[in-house]
Structures are given as structure tokens and as C-alpha cells.
Amino acid sequence: MNIVQLKTFLVLAECLNVTETSVRMNCTQPAVSARIRNLEEECNVLLFDRIGKRVYLTKQGAVFRDYVKNAVDILQTATDHLKQMDDPLSGCVKFGATNFIGTYFLPPFLGLYRRDYPNISFEVNISCSSDILGRLEDNSVEFVVLSDQISIDESRYHVQNICDDEMILVVAPDHPLAESQQCTVDELENYNFLLKGDGSSTHGFVLEKIHAMGGRLGSVMHISSTEAIKQGVMYGLGISFLSRFTVSHEMETARLCEVPLESVCFKRKIRFIYREEKRLSAPSERFLATLLESMMAESPRK
Template identity: 55%
Template sequence: MNIAQLETFLELSDCLNVTETAARMNCTQPAVSARIRGLEQSLDAPLFDRIGKRMHLTANGILFLDYARKAVGALQEASEHLRQMDDPLAGTIRFGASNFTGIYLMPAFLGRYRQAAPDLEFELEIASSAQLLADLDTAKLEFLILSDHIAVDERRYQCRHICNDEMVLVVPPAHPLATVRTATLADLSQDVFLMKPPPSASRSFLLDRIQGDESSLGRVMHISSTEAIKQGVLHGLGISVLSRFVVAQELADGRLKEVPMALRPFRRGIRAINLRDKLLTPAASEFIKRLVESGGRAEALPWAAEGAPGRPSHPPSGKAHRKA
């Protein structure tokens, strides 16, 4: 068994087509078949069923898939870790984020960070929390940026607080609620309320805070995109409660109006999450450290005040840190 066989197995299990796998791996079809055959012989188990021109993973193949992902992921991590030992501001950081943190919080921070680390590359996956946690467990990602409303086993995952996210009621400037001193739950039910359909972490957080169910909000319109909900409010489709990160620009330029609410505080924490039993690469470890120290604010990065792009005057140590 070797790494080429494992990588070929992962590619073939993804597309279930030898021709496409050969194209992806820049090799011949006989080479793909030989690698899979050799892997099956070393495991003494068939990994694929070949029915006519179609291929399917066997029960053995499905079971082995997770192990193969972890093995290849661990080797890639080790290679990246060694490359970064001399310089934690170079290499590649692969991490995941929820929709609103990935779109509205991270870009500004990443842009500022790249000024000090022009040799550092980022691969950011934006997906559901369930998918992100699955990718973290299989070493596809090194860490995640998620709301603390997402429950995780802190015996298995290390969680570090970055900042607080406040969710605010927003309405168009000409809306009747724009002039009230404090909005009640009854006020929210007087217009169409825009929110995500289940399952959604922000939706469950909202319903938890109002201590009710969807019917408490009156007429509800489901929209699966946070950005589309914001655009809906901007164009008079309804009202909504959104993260301040999401509507910061619109509140600043007066296109939306924030209305105080007479409800429980709509605040949740934003955390960096990684597996406790795995080493972070030096680049990822340094990145999380700076993210936590800055509270997620790009302008608060230690070298942000220097003005010009370039590395900080005192680059951080390249030693890896084992997670507690």
C-alpha cells in the first residue's frame, strides 16, 4: 500500500470513473486500474463493484474511505507542517467557516493578514456546520470559524473565543418600526419576517432568544441565503434580525435602520475550533493566535498600524504548538 494508491482510490471513489480519474491524476487508465488492483490485493478486499460500465463502492470500500481520507490528510498536513517550520507566514492554511463569518467577517481580516504574509495562501471552505465538522474530522480542514451556538464536544475540540456577534433588528428607513423606541415581539409580527428555513444555526439561535416558535413571528418568508434576506429588507420585502457584521455597511450609510428590541440579548460568540489531538501547522497556529488577539478586527492586527504591506518587524516563532 502506498500514497499513490490511496490518492487514486480517493479520486476514483469521488467520480467512479477510471477515465476521469486518470485525467485528474495526469496518468493513464491502466495505471489507475493497476493502483486500485494493488490496493485491493494489499487489503485482501474488493473496494469497487464493476457492473457493466458503472462502478460502485463496495461495503469494504465505503468503510475504507474514511481511513484513506485521514491517512492522505495526515501526510499532507505533515508535509505542509515541515514546509512552514522556518516561516509561519508562508505555506497554505486550509480552514472552514459558516456562511456569515466566511462572507462578512473573514475577508477583511484575510486581506490585512496577506499584507504581512504575501507568501501565505488561504483555502477557505464555506459550508454548513455539519459539513465543516466532518471535513475537520477527516483532516480536510485544519480549523473552523463557527458560532458558539453550534454545540461541539469540548473534550475533543479546542475552542477559542474570537469575538462576539450581535444580531440586530433591521428595517428600511421609511418603515413604521424605524421610529419606535423599542420593538416588542408583537411588533415583529406586524410585517413579513424574513428568515432562513430549517436547519439553520442562525434560525435556531433566533427562535431560542424569542423563546417561541416560528408562529410567534407572524407571517414568515423563508430565504436560504443571508445576503438575499438582507437584500429583501433593503427592497421592502419584509424585516429581519441579522448579524451586525452582515448589515454594518448598510447601517452606516443609512440604507437600513436598526431598531432596539425588548427581548433577550441577541449576542453569540464566534470561535476558532480545532481537534485537540492534532498538531496545527505553524502557519495555522500563528493565524489563530493573531485572530484571537485582534478580536477578529483587521485593523487590530499587531502590524496593521505600520501602514505599508510587508512582514511584521518581529516575525513570530516558527515552532509548532501542541494543542492543550
């Protein structure tokens, strides 16, 4: 049983005509008959009924067709993947990212990359860190992009820093702090805050920094969505610490204001990670190299 026999079977099962099958398979009619006969002998079952000059799928042939189609599709996918791995400018880059990174950090770069390399496609799984790390483990994504606040076993992964992510204190334009040149840590307990819940790496990162400086926050409303927190700040529901990447547009359009925080710098690393034993495809290697170059070129301007 070989791939040529299986493809011949699928064509004949579709058109039910030996002559047409021979044309589509670029072979003789006796060759078509021989391939089908050999398949039937190997399977020890009749795949087609021959009635006069016509052929019909048997019930066994119909069942076999579904399995053969799946097998041929899988082999074709594997072949396409192997070809894609040799061409860095075509194919699919499949990766995972946490919600903030997949929503705010990567889209501008992805748009520019697709403009420059239109034969590249992307499959991006945006989810919580535990989910995307699980996808990395089961090999359903090639790499993931997340912050260094998410703990991983670095002995099992290749880890590369991409850039710094700065968390800043943001308020609505009409908030009392909006006109302040600076805010002290001690003042923070006077204001209402919007933050992600206790299980969030961002939540832990912010509180650790504040507590290390001897400060504490005022009342806290937990909201699971970064976008909802941003909207809440704009509409005066509270203030928050958000990534500069997240609020860059709102700050440019004066819908949010940054308030410098005295003696505290909230910086974390954004990095990509893949399994140590993993060999990345050529499109993924090219994409990550270009991302690193882009971030290095921008860093002096930040």
C-alpha cells in the same frame, strides 16, 4: 528503490537522453545507467528499450512513470508542508467556516493579514456546519470557525472564543419601525419576517430568544441565503434579525436601519475549533493568535 532513483527515472523518461539526464541530476552518465538498471531489477521489468545510442520508454515504463510521478509529487508536498510548519509567515492556512462567518466576518481580516504577510496563502472552505465539521474530522482542514449555536462534543475538540456576534433587528429606511426608538417583543407579531429555514442554527437561536420573552413573530418567509435576506429587507420584502457584521456596510450607507428591541439581547459567540490531538501548523497558529489579538483590540470600541 529510493527517491533519487525515482527522480532519475522521471528525468530520463522525459528527455530520453542519458547525457542530459546526468546534467540535470548532477551526476555521471554511469550513475544514471546504474540507477535505472537497479530500478529495473527491483521491478523485474524492462523500463527502457536501448536501441543504438538512444533510449525509449517501454509500455511498462510508461505505466510506471505515472505512478512514480504521483509518488514524487506526494513526497514533495509532504516535504514542503514540513518546512512550512516551521515558518509562521509563509505557507498555506487551510480552514473551514460557515457561510455567514466566511462571507461577512472573516474577509476584512483576511485582506489585512495578506497585506501584512504576503507569503501566506489561504484555502477557505465555506459551507454548512455539518460539512465543515466533516472536513475537520477527515483532516482536510486544520480548524473551523463557527458560532456557539452549533453543537459539538467539546471533549474531542479544542474550542476558543474569538468574539461576540450580536444579532440585531433591521428594517428598510422607509419601514414604519425605522423611526422608532424601540420595539417591544409583543409588536413583532405585526410584521413580516425573513429568516433562514427551520434547520438553520440562526433560525433556532432567534426563535428561542423571542419565545423565552413570551413573544412570537408575524408571518415568516424562509430564505436560505443571508445575502438574499438582506436584499429582501432593503427592498421592503420584510424585516429580519441579522448579525451586525453582516449589515455594517448597509447601516453606514443608510440602506438599512437598526431597531433596538426592548429587553432582548441576541448575542452568540464566534469561535475556532480544532481536534484535541491536532498539532496546528505554525502559519495556522500565528494566524489564529493574530485574529484573537485583533478582536480583543477592537472589542472596547464596539
